[in-house]
Amino acid sequence: MATTPSSQNQFIHRLRRLAASQGPYLALALLLLVCAASSPAFRRPQNLLNITRQVSYSGIIALGMTAVIIGGGIDLSVGALLAFAGTVGIMAMNTCDNPTAGLTVAIVVMLLTGAAGGAINGALVTIGRLPPFIATLGTLSIFRSLSLYLAGAGLTTARHDVFMQVGGAVIGGVPLPAWILLLLTALGAVLMTCTKLGRHICAVGSNQRVARYAAINTGKVTLITYVLIGLLAGVSAFLLGGRLGSISSSTAGNAYELDAIAAVIIGGASMAGGRGSMTGTLAGILILGIIANILDMWGVSVYLQGAVKGVVIIIAVLLQRPQNQQA
Template sequence: MNSKSLSNKPTPSTPSLVSTSWVRKLNFGTLAPLIALVVLVILSALASEHFLMPRNITNVLRQVSYTGIIALGMTFVIIAGGIDLSVGSMLALVGVLVIMLLNYLGDGWSAVFIAIAGAMVLGSIFGAINGLLTTKGKIASFVATLATMSIFRSLTLYVSDAGEMVSQNQHYPDVGTGYFLGLPVPVWVFLLLAIVGHILLKHTAFGRHVCAVGSNPKVAAYSAINVQRVYFMTFVILGFTVGVSAVMLSSRLNSVSPGDAGLFYELDAIAAVVIGGTALSGGKGTLWGTVVGAIILGIINNMLNLLGVSPYLQGTVKGLVILIAVLMQFKRSN
């Protein structure tokens, strides 16, 4: 009787081990970017009395939204095992073409809606070009998008005659400068796309296929996954988000500078993805981690400005943050 009761008695160490491993995985895999954000907010609030002012927070979120929207699409590409260096030049080209379309269509809200739809289509087409170069052309994504980065910027300067494009539509600025429930419209668009992207990545077959392709494309192919189609679609998604960001940025300024628009946006987008915990080697990542990574970058830029740090050193700080994030990923993987 005693031996039976002893044999049925649960092992006390098993729940403890499971609980410990779960907590460890939760802390380092999921909450690390969020913890870093909380610490950064506290340090920023202590460093500058102006940081927590509502106007400053609103400006930070608005600035974050432009590169953050692109970073959402970049997350899909990086999880699938690729990268896109052309997003900044692509944004400039889409922005210039949208302004030209607006001026051709004339005034009125109908022209604005057509232009917004056109930006999304154009961005998706340019993303599809990158996708075709990498899938059908068998060119490494780094090389293919490095080439299209130069092509898109060159075309932007050509179609605009290297001059600033200004919209003649009086309603277009309302898109980028408008507010809803106390927050700028671009911030709401950023959050909405993050929700949609999270559902697509975590709760659909396509999202599981993206992770599978990034983890091991050969195994994914053996599992009856169309690797090339999934990889191609991640570039289309990224192109779509670039089109949305082009609308948000150009409508806020009501103009596009072909030489400066989107400059170094690819660095900010990739940095947000990496800081958010997505592995550069592909296979895993989260959209909410990217959102947190984008906000962290925005706060760092804001604090450097508030503290009077030279703008020439801000790129150094950003590069160091990327290196630290990559090194932390490497240590976790080992």
């Protein structure tokens, strides 16, 4: 039935829609204001730059997670895949005597390992018809175990300094990983909103059967989202390894998948698929990074930070609920 809400209702409706669609950005702005006002140490430029670096590694993965979740899936294995790709990549680099060749080998091997790991996840979900949660829970265990085995449960250390120079590079005052996060967010936003693939990912996540009947190769679309997040795990492995000069087979990438999922949800995506945005995810990961940072500044125990993070995630989802219920 056609309804014509009164102008006052329409205003409230619009306001609510604005809050729902711009929520993550408004929350980020508000958080920045509160933190900057409350702590002089927080608003120091060096501190802000540090935050951007800290969130970059899981943030890059969160962009891939955005595509996966919008497409109706989930990937729990990416943190472990980062450790695996990083370990394999550094081992490959260490076989090269020439630093430049080593660096190239590291990039290529890490990206390929990441993409291959993602392709395995994608194949399990599409060809194997496994629920994504189960498939990636399995590969999480496999990737982590393989890196522990390869590295003897310890660190894999790079022998070329150039690796560290790239990983620690600062361009125009901003750390390289932050630049890459920004660039990839822009590319991701274009992918999701302006390309056929992006539209198809949304369609598959919204209703796979409708997508199939609309002549979309749903298996291919789903597979691509997993390859994409795997590739981004490789990028993140390279930047994190370069920053530290090594990859720890036991701790590298630990819980990154959870931060990534949290960022995607805070950024306004629907866990059920079909809806979400790359820029929202960027806001989400920044919110998480800023909260961790300000809690440090305020001297809150590290052990309590997880609790705060949990509360933020729950509040974010609760705030989104009115919009979902209108559907």
